[in-house]
Amino acid sequence: MNPKSTSPLELGGSLPVPSVQELARSGEIPERYLRPEEDHASHVITVDDLELPVIDQVKLVDPEFFDKEEHSRLGWACRECGFFQLANHGIPEELIEKTKDDIMKFFKLPKKIEGVKQIPGHIDGYDQMFVHSEEQKIDWADVLIPNIQPFQNRDMTFWPTNPPGIHLTHSTLKIEKVADHLYRLMAKDLGVNPQDMLNIFSGQIQSRESLSEGRQKKSSMSNPLVLGRSLPVPNVQELARSDQIPERYLKPEVDATSLATIDDDELPVIDLMKLLDPELIDREELLKLGSACKEWGFFQIINHGIPEEVIEKTKDDINKFFKLPLKEKEAIKQIPGHIEGYGQMFVHSEEQKLDWADVLILGILPSQNRDLRFWPTNPSTFRDTLDTYTSKVARVVDSLYGLMAKDLGVDTQDMLKMSSDQLQTVRINYYPPCKQANKVLGLSPHSDANALTVLLQANDVPGLQIRKNDKWFLIKPKPGAFIINVGDMMEIITNGRYKSIEHRAIINMEEERLSIATFHSPRLDLVLRPFPELIDSDGELYKAITVKEYTSEYFAGKLNGKNALESVKLRK
Ligand SMILES: O=C(O)CCC(=O)C(=O)O
Numbered sequence: 001m002n003p004k005s006t007s008p009l010e011l012g013g014s015l016p017v018p019s020v021q022e023l024a025r026s027g028e029i030p031e032r033y034l035r036p037e038e039d040h041a042s043h044v045i046t047v048d049d050l051e052l053p054v055i056d057q058v059k060l061v062d063p064e065f066f067d068k069e070e071h072s073r074l075g076w077a078c079r080e081c082g083f084f085q086l087a088n089h090g091i092p093e094e095l096i097e098k099t100k101d102d103i104m105k106f107f108k109l110p111k112k113i114e115g116v117k118q119i120p121g122h123i124d125g126y127d128q129m130f131v132h133s134e135e136q137k138i139d140w141a142d143v144l145i146p147n148i149q150p151f152q153n154r155d156m157t158f159w160p161t162n163p164p165g166i167h168l169t170h171s172t173l174k175i176e177k178v179a180d181h182l183y184r185l186m187a188k189d190l191g192v193n194p195q196d197m198l199n200i201f202s203g204q205i206q207s208r209e210s211l212s213e214g215r216q217k218k219s220s221m222s223n224p225l226v227l228g229r230s231l232p233v234p235n236v237q238e239l240a241r242s243d244q245i246p247e248r249y250l251k252p253e254v255d256a257t258s259l260a261t262i263d264d265d266e267l268p269v270i271d272l273m274k275l276l277d278p279e280l281i282d283r284e285e286l287l288k289l290g291s292a293c294k295e296w297g298f299f300q301i302i303n304h305g306i307p308e309e310v311i312e313k314t315k316d317d318i319n320k321f322f323k324l325p326l327k328e329k330e331a332i333k334q335i336p337g338h339i340e341g342y343g344q345m346f347v348h349s350e351e352q353k354l355d356w357a358d359v360l361i362l363g364i365l366p367s368q369n370r371d372l373r374f375w376p377t378n379p380s381t382f383r384d385t386l387d388t389y390t391s392k393v394a395r396v397v398d399s400l401y402g403l404m405a406k407d408l409g410v411d412t413q414d415m416l417k418m419s420s421d422q423l424q425t426v427r428i429n430y431y432p433p434c435k436q437a438n439k440v441l442g443l444s445p446h447s448d449a450n451a452l453t454v455l456l457q458a459n460d461v462p463g464l465q466i467r468k469n470d471k472w473f474l475i476k477p478k479p480g481a482f483i484i485n486v487g488d489m490m491e492i493i494t495n496g497r498y499k500s501i502e503h504r505a506i507i508n509m510e511e512e513r514l515s516i517a518t519f520h521s522p523r524l525d526l527v528l529r530p531f532p533e534l535i536d537s538d539g540e541l542y543k544a545i546t547v548k549e550y551t552s553e554y555f556a557g558k559l560n561g562k563n564a565l566e567s568v569k570l571r572k
């Protein structure tokens with residue numbers, strides 16, 4: 001066993017046994033499976049549905065329906081039965097059906113053993129568990145045990161490739177989110193601090209060499225990053241060492257100093273605990289979230305449940321990566337025709353003005369989009385840290401989708417379709433200091449193409465500006481808060497109720513600045529069109545377009561305000 005392993009499955013080992021599915025065809029039942037001592041017929045009372053408690057999750061997580069009694073019932077079920085059923089859990093039916101369907105298909109395959117069969121000493125894979133001697137009685141079943149979380153434990157050799165794109169990644173992410181809710185609720189019931197409870201289950205960050213690249217299945221069908229390309233540009237961190245600033249970076253029209261300031265508290269701050277914690281459930285807070293999306297398109301979230309250690313480790317590893325010598329960073333440089341990796345985006349001509357920044361772009365979800373060639377291995381914890389961070393962020397985003405559906409009065413299931421095969425990518429921005437800070441821009445004015453962005457400043461230097469009432473405002477995030485912004489796709493599906501706001505990044509004269517933006521969008525083939533509930537007498541304000549088409553158009557342009565969004569507006 002690898003001493004640094006985080007995989008519980010490496011703690012087990014099980015002797016190989018015959019395939020029970022094959023045995024069942026023969027009609028012969030080998031002695032090893034017969035259990036005369038177990039009397040199957042008598043002593044069994046059927047617990048019908050009524051007796052096994054059914055807990056209604058909506059009554060526990062929805063501010064409108066919160067029911068104290070249901071909460072006590074959950075505690076009672078854990079104490080008295082140790083088992084319960086969970087209804088209204090918010091996992092889209094479509095996703096459950098797809099998962100079941102994929103699993104059924106896998107077990108119908110004639111040659112499923114090939115490729116995914118357990119190997120001696122491991123329990124990952126297709127076979128059985130808990131078999132330690134040749135005499136032992138064994139169970140009448142075959143099992144498939146793929147390792148799921150943390151990501152580095154996934155040994156893709158044991159993940160079926162038939163049916164293709166088996167839906168385990170997304171369904172297990174949703175299940176994790178349900179588990180998070182339950183931990184929170186159980187903490188309340190037990191009278192312990194919910195954050196302490198979440199910390200226990202938040203997954204330790206440990207290092208282990210990840211999957212070997214060759215084993216990864218890549219899929220262009222679900223990867224937004226293959227839709228873009230960008231010309232190579234000089235490394236800005238290196239340029240910043242000299243006092244000369246090449247003409248291509250100077251933007252005389254930018255006077256980054258002429259800006260209005262925004263008071264720290266003016267940008268809405270949403271307390272997620274007040275929306276996710278049944279005891280603190282607060283209708284006002286939901287209204288605040290709604291008005292933040294409508295009036296600002298930007299807000300901060302606090303009490304989001306992502307442990308501080310996870311955030312600190314993320315910042316730390318990012319800072320360490322950018323401190324490496326150029327040669328080491330360039331090992332994961334973008335390759336021509338791709339935007340994944342270390343480089344820049346949106347550069348399409350040699351004349352184009354450039355942004356004063358280097359970026360690292362990575363695909364995160366679905367996990368087959370992870371191209372590990374571009375994932376740093378230095379610092380050695382980088383991959384694990386990013387995996388932990390992004391999976392927690394994906395869960396927060398999922399909760400936000402649910403809350404937004406409630407605020408908008410649209411069908412929660414429709415909204416959740418947005419996240420059922422969610423694409424997640426990150427862009428880590430490194431903005432070196434610049435002697436002529438007010439003549440350059442770190443990131444040109446743009447709105448984000450995707451549905452929701454979670455932004456974290458990875459050091460304490462401010463630089464994000466948003467455009468409101470034709471003025472630029474500097475944002476100073478609260479410590480421990482995330483900045484969330486509505487992207488173009490969210491504006492489209494809400495028929496313009498929620499606003500995707502222009503923003504940019506400015507440069508500091510003395511200090512570098514780092515940020516990590518995590519982008520979330522629906523799967524590529526989803527058609528973006530306004531929710532029917534939000535179409536009033538003015539009709540649909542945006543034309544229907546697939547995520548893939550929108551992303552391709554966005555990547556093909558220069559970053560230029562809200563140009564891409566303007567092109568799909570039906571009324572200008
Ligand atoms: O660095 C920032 O604060 C902004 C980043 C951003 O807007 C982006 O990456 O899309």
Ligand SMILES: [Fe+2]
Pocket residue numbers: 446447448503517
């Ligand atoms: Fe952005």
